[in-house]
Each structure stands twice: as C-alpha cells, then as structure tokens.
Amino acid sequence: MIGKRPIGFFVHHQGRGHAKRCEAILSHLPDRPITILSADRSIFGQLDDRVTFTALPDMIGDPSRTEVLHDQETPHVMHCVPMGSHRLRRNAGLISKFLSEEDPTLFVVDVSAEWALLSRLHSVPAVSIRMHGERGDAGHLGAYEASAAMLAPFSETIEQEDYPERLRRRTFYTGGLCTNTEPVPSRLEARRKLGLPAEQHIVLTLSGGGGHGSLYAPLTMGARALSESLWLTIGPVHREGHETEFGNLVNKGWVEDPLSYIAAADVVLASAGDNTVHEIARAGRPFVCVPEWRYFAEQVCKAERLGAAGAAYVLPHWPASNAAWQDAVRAAEALDLSAQRELYDPEAPRKAAGFLTDLEQRLWLGEADAGTLPGGLQLVT
Incomplete structure (x- = not known):
C-alpha cells in the first residue's frame, strides 16, 4: 500500500x-x-x-x-x-x-x-x-x-x-x-581558528535571515558600556544612520562558520529563532535573548519559556543604557548552563x-x- x-x-x-x-x-x-x-x-x-x-x-x-x-x-x-x-x-x-x-x-x-x-x-x-x-x-x-x-x-x-x-x-x-552537525570546538580552539584574542572577553551578536538584522544602535551602546570587551556581530545588522562607531565593535556580516563564533564567545546576544536557540544551547554559552517581532508572537512566547527554564536571560527589548547593558551581560553569565542541555x-x-x-x-x-x-x-x- x-x-x-x-x-x-x-x-x-x-x-x-x-x-x-x-x-x-x-x-x-x-x-x-x-x-x-x-x-x-x-x-x-x-x-x-x-x-x-x-x-x-x-x-x-x-x-x-x-x-x-x-x-x-x-x-x-x-x-x-x-x-x-x-x-x-x-x-x-x-x-x-x-x-x-x-x-x-x-x-x-x-x-x-x-x-x-x-x-x-x-x-x-x-x-x-x-x-x-x-x-x-x-x-x-x-x-x-x-x-x-x-x-x-x-x-x-x-x-x-x-x-x-x-x-x-x-x-x-x-x-x-539543530541543523548543524559539526563538532563544537572549545573556546580556545575556536578563537585560534578565527584569529581572535585568547583572553579578551567577547560578546557575540548573532542574527539570521528571517528578519532585518540586529539593531546596531543599541550594540554601540553595549560596546561603550563594556569597553574592555570585544563585540562581534555576525549576520545582518540594521542601521538607522545616527550610530557612533566604537573600535571594540566589529561587524563580520555573513560568515561561513557561525558555530566557531558562538563557541569563541563568552556571551551570545540573539533572538529566539528555533535554530539560533538550539545552536547556542548546543555550544553551551550564556545567552541574552531579545525576541524579534513575529506573527502570533512566536519568538516572544518561545523566549518566555526559555527564561522560565533558566536557559536564557530574556529582555523584552534591547538595553538602552550603560547600566542596563552591564546588568544584562552579568545576568546571562550568572545562569546555570545545565538548563541549556535540556534544549538540544x-x-x-x-x-x-x-x-x-x-x-x-x-x-x-x-x-x-x-x-x-x-x-x-x-x-x-
């Protein structure tokens, strides 16, 4: 039959x-x-x-x-x-x-x-x-x-x-x-591969192809608020034209190997897209989740469940002050990453x-x- x-x-x-x-x-x-x-x-x-x-x-x-x-x-x-x-x-x-x-x-x-x-x-x-x-x-x-x-x-x-x-x-x-099956490198291996400093604190912003990209203006504030950190972006970013550039904020655009960047990071900032969430959980990295607008509040609802599970520090919108950025990064780094293991x-x-x-x-x-x-x-x- x-x-x-x-x-x-x-x-x-x-x-x-x-x-x-x-x-x-x-x-x-x-x-x-x-x-x-x-x-x-x-x-x-x-x-x-x-x-x-x-x-x-x-x-x-x-x-x-x-x-x-x-x-x-x-x-x-x-x-x-x-x-x-x-x-x-x-x-x-x-x-x-x-x-x-x-x-x-x-x-x-x-x-x-x-x-x-x-x-x-x-x-x-x-x-x-x-x-x-x-x-x-x-x-x-x-x-x-x-x-x-x-x-x-x-x-x-x-x-x-x-x-x-x-x-x-x-x-x-x-x-x-998760659609990526490549082995997850260690933080040091990933940094060596990408030519990134071994000891510097790295904050990665990840965005995919489902929206307009990460808002760039808030990231410039984050880079100023944590000026000792290296801020990297992969995927598209959305500029409004009035941003002030900072030397510790580097845009990589589309990359062939996002997994290595995730593995190299100390903190990852991203939306609540399905594959994004599972990729971060697979690598086990402190996660600041800022859901994007989607029909039927898809990402908002997913982010709420991630926050309830303790797998991400969830914000309703991008931080807009130095103190808010510092608090968000510290809160993500305080998470028990064992909660992420249940997600992947x-x-x-x-x-x-x-x-x-x-x-x-x-x-x-x-x-x-x-x-x-x-x-x-x-x-x-």
Whole structure:
C-alpha cells in the first residue's frame, strides 16, 4: 500500500530555518520518493536524486484583482487567503495537484494552517510542524485538529502551558533540533581558528535571515558600556544612520562558520529563532535573548519559556543604557548552563524521521481501530 508513494513537504520560504530543518530530517529518511513544495529553491542546498522540487509562486504581497475583492473579510479559520490573487490560486492548484495525483502517504506542513486543512480535504494525512506562539485561534486549532499528528522540533520542557492537553497527546517532541552537525570546538580552539584574542572577553551578536538584522544602535551602546570587551556581530545588522562607531565593535556580516563564533564567545546576544536557540544551547554559552517581532508572537512566547527554564536571560527589548547593558551581560553569565542541555538533542532529526516513518506505517498498514503509536502518542480519530 505504501510502495513508492512519496512523502510530501511544504516548506515556508521565510528565513532559512524551515528549509534546513527539512534537509536535516530528510537525511535520516529511508530511500524513497520525496517531494518538496516551496516558493524559494535557493534556501535549500544540494538535494539528492530521490527529491522532486515543485516551485510555488511567492504569493506574499500579491494584489487582489479588484478593490472589492481586496476588501473581502478573511474567515477566522484561515490566515492568509486574499481573494482574487493569481498566485494564491496557483499555489493551491499546485499543492492540490500533488495531493490528488501523487497520492502521498504523508504531507508534512512547515508551516501553514491552510495547507494542513487542504491536505485533510484531499484525504491525505498531514503532519503539522509546531512552533511557539499565540496560536489558540480557529485557524491554528483547526489545522492541528485536521492533522494526523503534530511534530514539535523542540524539547517538551519548553512547551507552552496554554497548549491544549488533547493536542499535546498528539504531538511528538523531537528534542531540540539543530541543523548543524559539526563538532563544537572549545573556546580556545575556536578563537585560534578565527584569529581572535585568547583572553579578551567577547560578546557575540548573532542574527539570521528571517528578519532585518540586529539593531546596531543599541550594540554601540553595549560596546561603550563594556569597553574592555570585544563585540562581534555576525549576520545582518540594521542601521538607522545616527550610530557612533566604537573600535571594540566589529561587524563580520555573513560568515561561513557561525558555530566557531558562538563557541569563541563568552556571551551570545540573539533572538529566539528555533535554530539560533538550539545552536547556542548546543555550544553551551550564556545567552541574552531579545525576541524579534513575529506573527502570533512566536519568538516572544518561545523566549518566555526559555527564561522560565533558566536557559536564557530574556529582555523584552534591547538595553538602552550603560547600566542596563552591564546588568544584562552579568545576568546571562550568572545562569546555570545545565538548563541549556535540556534544549538540544543531537538525535532530534533522526527521531523526527523515525516518527514520520512509524506514523506512515501505522496509518497505512496498521489496524484501523487502534489509535496510538508506540510510546502512547495518539492519532487523530
């Protein structure tokens, strides 16, 4: 019944985290057909021969064809469904074509409430990738309820307290899924590799591709407040044009080896992005977390759980004074880093792939009246 039928992956193209997570899971799936549907091929690396890539139109900002269509109210059970959008219609058509013609055994959705619902309408089991956030609305709950199961690529220790118990019982927690598998060097090894001073106190600011970059003006204040420290930034920074430069603040931009910079640092300043959090936890570094704005308060909710777990010193916004910067760095350095060990699991991609394989076997080869997977995870009934 399963044979050579594919597993499908819808991968959102905002940032790089969704794509990297998909690649990490694929590396542990058995040899079988895989179809990836996404609006940006460039966020993926080299894909092997078993993978078919279907390019979706980028529908973000696609205008409606009339003002009246533009003004149509969005139903509460959906999030992004503009009326009269050529690209949305094309997206839905391509995904429907895959679901109806290729007969996939699973459709892994990372992330879209609408496509999980569409998968259910095509009678294809969806697996919704879970993310933090204020997601108690009809759209998210409908997608979760329509899915055969949910996959959370993080530790259950940072699950939100308001996530419904009935859905928690149908969620598989992989443990912290980090897409980097390179060995973590020691602080001294990393500094030697990067040509950084062995003894100087180093503060690293890390930003990824999902936003506009770290705010540069607050970092100049940090560099002034801790003038004996070397402040490094990797990834993009956002300048407003009025910043005063300091000699101990050095911008590295995009780098090939962010892990070495994290390992070299005494303190890391970063947002609450999934892979960012797990990369820092893997290296075990004092962490000042300043969540960025994301839809449904995703990073704010994740940061709250990190703070509650004692894995990061969380601030609602960048420090704006010398004393606030000094307090933040000291508070991060006072954290018990053992709390971070609960956040990262080197086996998380393999566990995710194993879960998908077990779920596929259970759904298509198991008895119809048995509603659980090994370990007690409940299936939708």
